[in-house]
Amino acid sequence: MNRRRKFLLASVLALQNSSFIYPSCQKCFSRIILVSKRSNCPKCGSTGESGNANYRYKLSLKVAESNKLFVITVFGSCLDTFFGLTATGLHRYIQDPNKIPETLDNDTTQNLLTKAVETCFVGQSFIFGVTNFENQPGKHSDASNFLQQCSDHKSKAKALVACQIVLPDPASGICLPVFAAMTYKIILRGDSLVAAHAASLAHGASSASAPILAALEPSSPPLHRGSPSLGSLRPKQAPSACGEEL
Numbered sequence: 001m002n003r004r005r006k007f008l009l010a011s012v013l014a015l016q017n018s019s020f021i022y023p024s025c026q027k028c029f030s031r032i033i034l035v036s037k038r039s040n041c042p043k044c045g046s047t048g049e050s051g052n053a054n055y056r057y058k059l060s061l062k063v064a065e066s067n068k069l070f071v072i073t074v075f076g077s078c079l080d081t082f083f084g085l086t087a088t089g090l091h092r093y094i095q096d097p098n099k100i101p102e103t104l105d106n107d108t109t110q111n112l113l114t115k116a117v118e119t120c121f122v123g124q125s126f127i128f129g130v131t132n133f134e135n136q137p138g139k140h141s142d143a144s145n146f147l148q149q150c151s152d153h154k155s156k157a158k159a160l161v162a163c164q165i166v167l168p169d170p171a172s173g174i175c176l177p178v179f180a181a182m183t184y185k186i187i188l189r190g191d192s193l194v195a196a197h198a199a200s201l202a203h204g205a206s207s208a209s210a211p212i213l214a215a216l217e218p219s220s221p222p223l224h225r226g227s228p229s230l231g232s233l234r235p236k237q238a239p240s241a242c243g244e245e246l
Helices: 077-083 087-095 106-121 143-155 178-188 192-204 209-215
Strands: 006-015 021-024 033-035 038-040 047-049 054-065 068-075 125-130 158-166
Touching (some): 054 087
Antiparallel strands (some): 006 054, 038 047, 054 068, 125 158
8 A cells, every 4th residue: 555655753752552562453553353273354355274373563653853752653664673673573572482581471571571671762863754644634745734634733742643764863873673682671671591592693694683682781882862863864664564453
């Protein structure tokens, strides 16, 4: 589904919730229902085996642009780079008892994941490719008018949808992949088995995650989490589809 986008440079203030992935229909990207060993899409009727279900990222953030507030929900594989693996891969990792120590229950694991997402996103600035501006009141073609319409409506943060997110200047600071941050937080809890597993992950991790895992020692200085300037970067169109969870 191709839709025109407007680009918004904004700073992340907080996470809206701690639900970052959902089981997704491969045809229409809607949330599927998992019952016993079967999956069903209530929107398009697709069915399948629950064990083969794909998962998709859905990240809701409260952001600020100048003195305007927005709630932006980012969908899809554009978040793979920031999380360090696909949404399906993250789901399998969390559910695998061989990768999460028995000493960590589901609530603790979810809390570690939430803290890792905060480490990666809160306090950073990003360029968001917003797709639902045509649904907003006024439907002005000018980007500044669009943002003004969204933020002024009843003085409440307006809900936006994005299927693209990039750092304004990747060279100006580190955005720690969520998976690396989560793994490091587990290591700091003193579990030697997970520490050994994380060391093996460093050899197979992406080029973005592995150097960060190697550099994250307890004596390392705090990560830079400034708000890089827009500079001259022109965001490229993301190739992935931008369906929304319905």
